[in-house]
Amino acid sequence: MSRLVELDATGPKKLDESDLDPEKGDIAVCQCGLSGAFPFCDGSHRRTESEDGDACYRYIGGDGSQQPKTVARVVYQDGTTEGVDE
Numbered sequence: 001m002s003r004l005v006e007l008d009a010t011g012p013k014k015l016d017e018s019d020l021d022p023e024k025g026d027i028a029v030c031q032c033g034l035s036g037a038f039p040f041c042d043g044s045h046r047r048t049e050s051e052d053g054d055a056c057y058r059y060i061g062g063d064g065s066q067q068p069k070t071v072a073r074v075v076y077q078d079g080t081t082e083g084v085d086e
């Protein structure tokens with residue numbers, strides 16, 4: 001499984017002690033790309049549990065209710081493509 005994720009940050013987020021979860025004493029960094037509190041994990045990764053291992057997904061919607069759509073083919077601006085048909 002994989003995901004196409006849109007991010008708009010143009011630089012790093014510096015973390016400090018205030019980013020620690022006071023209950024767990026740790027910082028969980030999102031690796032799925034779906035968190036509404038990016039770069040921190042907010043549990044949104046649970047929506048990926050039913051993803052097929054051979055498919056690529058794009059989650060549509062930005063209010064935390066993103067629904068997965070399967071990506072069959074990506075067309076780049078230069079006209080080249082990438083996808084399951086190739």
Ligand code: FES
Nearest residue numbers: 030031032041045
């Ligand atoms: S890993 Fe992305 S929300 Fe948890």
